Amino acid sequence: MARNPLKDQIAVVGVGSTPYARDSQRTALSLGLEAALKAIEDAGIHRQEIDGICGSGMDPLAMGGAGFLSLQGALGIDKTTWCKNGWLGSSFVFAAEAVFSGLCDIALVVQVSMREVLMSRSAASDPFRLRAAQKKMGSGLFTENDFARRWIHSGEPYAGWMGRYMHDFGVNKDAFGLMAVNNRSHALRNPNALLRTPMTLDDYHASRMIWSPMQMLDMDVPVDCAEAFIITTTERSRDLKQKSVYVDSMSLGGSRVGEFYENTLGWTDNAFWVCLEGLWARSALTVEDVDLFYPYDGYTIDAIATTEAAGFCKPGEAGELFKSSWDTRNSILRLNGGRTLVTTHGGGLSQGRAGGANFYTEAVRQLRGFEGDRQIGGAKNALVCIGSFFHDPSAVMLRTD
C-alpha cells in the first residue's frame, strides 16, 4: 500500500455545465464564465470565498482563452492564494492537492473545450476560429511534413496502437464498437448531449475510416462547451447545501513515453496502467466496489485501455468482457455482473468533447442522486479515469455516504 492521507478529506461541492453546441458563437472565456457561475451557484457559496483557481489549457500564461489569468478578473474575485492551468483529468487532481495541502480552501476548476479548426471543415470556415488558431503561440510545433516529429501530441499513434492491439491479441474491433454504442445509448437520455440518434454496432463499422483502423465513431465529437467544479475540504463541505462527494483516492500516471508518441513501451506499460496501479495502491476499495465507471473516450482506445488497466478484465479481453456484459435491451454495458454502468452521460464520443471534464461532473451528479429519470440507483463509488493513453492521465475514486 502507498500512503493515502487525503482519503475523505476533500469534497466536490459544486458542479456547473454549459450547453453543448457545435457552434456556440461565443468565446472560450465566455463559456468558462458561465460554467463557473453555475458551479458557484450550485455550491451555494459567494464567489469571493474562492481562493484558488485552476483554469483551462496547457500553457501557464495562456492568452485568449479561459486561463486563470483571465478568469479571476472576469469573475471579479479579489484574491486567490493558488492558481494554475490544467487540462484533461489532471486539472481535478491539481485542485484537490492544492486544497489538501492548504494552499487554498475553496478551489474553482474551469475546463473549456472548443471545436477547433483542425477538427472539422465547418469549424475551419469560421473566421473567428481561424483567427484564434493563427494567433495561437506554439502552433509551429506540429509539422505536417517532418514525419520524424509528426507524432508529438498527435492522434495518429492512437490509431497505430489500435491496430497493434488487434494484432497482438487476435481480436476484432468489437470492444471499440461496443464502447461507442454504449456511450451513444446513454447520450440518448442526456438532454445536453450533442449526438442523440440511436446507433448500432453496424453503424459503427460503417462509419468513415479516418486513420485506419480508426474510424469516425472511434473519435469524440468536437463541440463548444465548458464544465466547472468546486472542491473544498470535507470539513467545509459539511456547511454547504449539496450532498458531499468525497475523494477516496487519486493518482496521476507518468511513463517514459512523454510527448514523443513513437512509444517504446508495451500495451500494459502505458500511462493508464501506471495511473490505475497508483490508485489501487492507495485505495482500500477494489474494482468490484466500482458502481459507476467513467473511462475517458477521446478515442475509443483510451476507454479500452482504461477498462483493462482498471482490472475489469485481463489485457486483450475487453471485447469478450463487453460481449458478455452487454444489455441487449438497452444497448449498454453492465460490468461487475450487471451492477456497474459505464459513461452514463454519453462521454466525449456522444455528449461531446470536453477533455473529460464532463466525466467528473456526471460522476458527482450521479453520486448525489438527484438526476431524475437519468438517475442510476444506489451508486456509492465512481471511478473516473481521464487523460491520454500516452501522458498524464488521472484516476480519481469519488464516493458518497
Added chain:
Amino acid sequence: MTSEALSDEAVFAAFPGVLIDRDNIAHYRGIIAGKLLINRCSGCGYWVYPHRPLCPQCLSWDVQATEVSGRGKVFMFTLIQQQRDPNNRLREPIIAAAVELVEQNGLRYLARIVNCLPDEVRPDMPVQLTWIAHEGQVSMPAFEPMPAWEG
C-alpha cells in the same frame, strides 16, 4: 452601431495582427468608425475592460460596447526607445501609456501619447482622445495633452 455595420471579415482584414474574438470585435469595429468603445454593463453601468462578456461587479451578461468621452489622465507610461531590434533605434521615442479614463476608477486604456514631447509627459497629466493616421491603414486611438494643460 449603425445598420451599415462592417462585416466581421472586414474587421479582421483591417487588423491583420490582432486576436479579435466575439468579446472584443465591437471595440475594433468602433475604431474603424473613429469611435472608442469600451464594454459596459447595461445592468449596473460598470465598465468592463479588458473586453469580457460578463460584468465582474453584478455578474450580468448584458454587456454592450459603449462610447467613452475620451477624457482621462495618464496613470503610467514608458518611453519606448527601441523596438526588439537593438540596431534599429527609433529616431523619436514612442510614449506608451495607460490612460485612466474619467468614466471609472481603474478603467485604464492602453494607447500612445502624441503631440507631447517625451520629457513633458507626467503621471496624472490630463489627456484627451485623438487619432493617429497610418498610411493605408486604420487610424488608431491615441491621447494628447488637454489644450489647457500648462505643465
